[in-house]
Amino acid sequence: MFKALEDAAAGTRTALAAALEQIPFNNEGLVPAIAQDMASREVLMLAWMNRDALERTLAEGYACYWSRSRQTLWRKGETSGHLQRLHELRLDCDGDAVLLLVEQTGPACHTNRPSCFYLLVEGNQVRVTSEPA
Amino acid sequence: MFKALEDAAAGTRTALAAALEQIPFNNEGLVPAIAQDMASREVLMLAWMNRDALERTLAEGYACYWSRSRQTLWRKGETSGHLQRLHELRLDCDGDAVLLLVEQTGPACHTNRPSCFYLLVEGNQVRVTSEPA
Numbered sequence: 001m002f003k004a005l006e007d008a009a010a011g012t013r014t015a016l017a018a019a020l021e022q023i024p025f026n027n028e029g030l031v032p033a034i035a036q037d038m039a040s041r042e043v044l045m046l047a048w049m050n051r052d053a054l055e056r057t058l059a060e061g062y063a064c065y066w067s068r069s070r071q072t073l074w075r076k077g078e079t080s081g082h083l084q085r086l087h088e089l090r091l092d093c094d095g096d097a098v099l100l101l102v103e104q105t106g107p108a109c110h111t112n113r114p115s116c117f118y119l120l121v122e123g124n125q126v127r128v129t130s131e132p133a
Numbered sequence: 134m135f136k137a138l139e140d141a142a143a144g145t146r147t148a149l150a151a152a153l154e155q156i157p158f159n160n161e162g163l164v165p166a167i168a169q170d171m172a173s174r175e176v177l178m179l180a181w182m183n184r185d186a187l188e189r190t191l192a193e194g195y196a197c198y199w200s201r202s203r204q205t206l207w208r209k210g211e212t213s214g215h216l217q218r219l220h221e222l223r224l225d226c227d228g229d230a231v232l233l234l235v236e237q238t239g240p241a242c243h244t245n246r247p248s249c250f251y252l253l254v255e256g257n258q259v260r261v262t263s264e265p266a
Contacts, residue, residue: 005252005261006244012261019252019259032165032230034176041174043167046230058254091259092249093242097165097179099250109226111139116225117232119138119152121191126152126224128138128145 002095016058020051023095030066033098035076035108038087044108045116047076049098061086063100082106107133135228149191153184156228163199166231168209168241171220177241178249180209182231194219196233215239240266 001022005014025031030048037044047065049057053073056064060075063084067074077083084102091098109116112133120129134155138147158164163181170177180198182190186206189197196217200207210216217235224231242249245266253262 002252005259007265008261010261010264013255013258016254016257016259019254032179034167034179036176043169043176043232046165046167046225089254090250090262091252091254092179093244093246093251094249095252097249099176111226113226116227116230117223118226119135119224119228121149121152121222121224122146124149125146126149128141128143129223131143132140 002091002093006093019091019095020054023051023054023091025051026096028068030068031096031098033063033065033100035063035084035100035102035104037104037108038101039103042115043117044084044102044104044114047074054098057086057100058089063102077105080106080110082108084108135224135226139226152224152228153187156184156187156224158184159229161201163201164229164231166196166198166233168196168217168233168235168237170237170241171234172236175248176250177217177235177237177247180207187231190219190233191222196235210238213239213243215241217241 029050033049035044050066053064063076065074083105088101113130118130162183166182168177183199186197196209198207216238221234246263251263
């Protein structure tokens with residue numbers, strides 16, 4: 001199905017159920033999911049989704065991931081309050097990566113930084129680019 | 134090392150070599166890498182890097198990935214000419230995801246669309262949002 005859509009004109013539609021069936025989840029049943037801030041366009045984090053997390057995210061309108069460390073569904077912000085309200089969910093050409101455009105409440109990172117990507121490579125060093133809260 | 138940097142103030146520096154040593158590559162030796170257009174801030178694609186791809190990207194200043202389908206290093210644009218000139222490379226808090234800010238030549242997607250994320254979920258459908266070239 002993803003292959004068939006490669007040549008499809010803009011505006012072509014297909015059933016979500018068929019797409020979900022054909023997502024090539026990895027051997028742990030996961031795909032990587034990128035969260036991007038819809039206002040600043042900053043990439044906030046990369047996490048993982050299984051089919052259940054993907055369906056809950058769509059059904060509930062808030063990002064839900066699979067926690068690989070805790071081996072459980074992880075409703076982002078459930079304990080911290082740092083919810084990600086879903087604006088848009090996209091799949092890539094192969095169906096093996098997810099992009100979420102979100103409205104982020106509070107910091108996205110567990111270090112209380114706005115984004116998880118605060119380690120910038122500069123020459124032969126890595127520099128921390130934002131303050132932990 | 135990534136753990137130790139969680140509480141580090143902005144401006145803290147550490148050696149790149151140490152960071153590269155401690156990236157928790159998965160059991161295939163890979164980490165996911167997100168390419169984002171530095172001008173439009175659009176997320177272009179998600180691909181995979183092994184340590185070699187990461188070091189070449191930094192050394193050469195152009196994105197280099199690991200092709201899981203071809204099991205080989207993949208200098209993005211090597212055959213298509215659709216190079217990604219590296220502007221910035223970041224690691225996330227756990228060191229297990231990479232974010233590249235790039236200057237993209239031509240389309241990023243192999244379908245000749247600007248971005249790989251052209252499949253937008255809308256209700257119970259998926260809609261193709263850009264024209265293949």
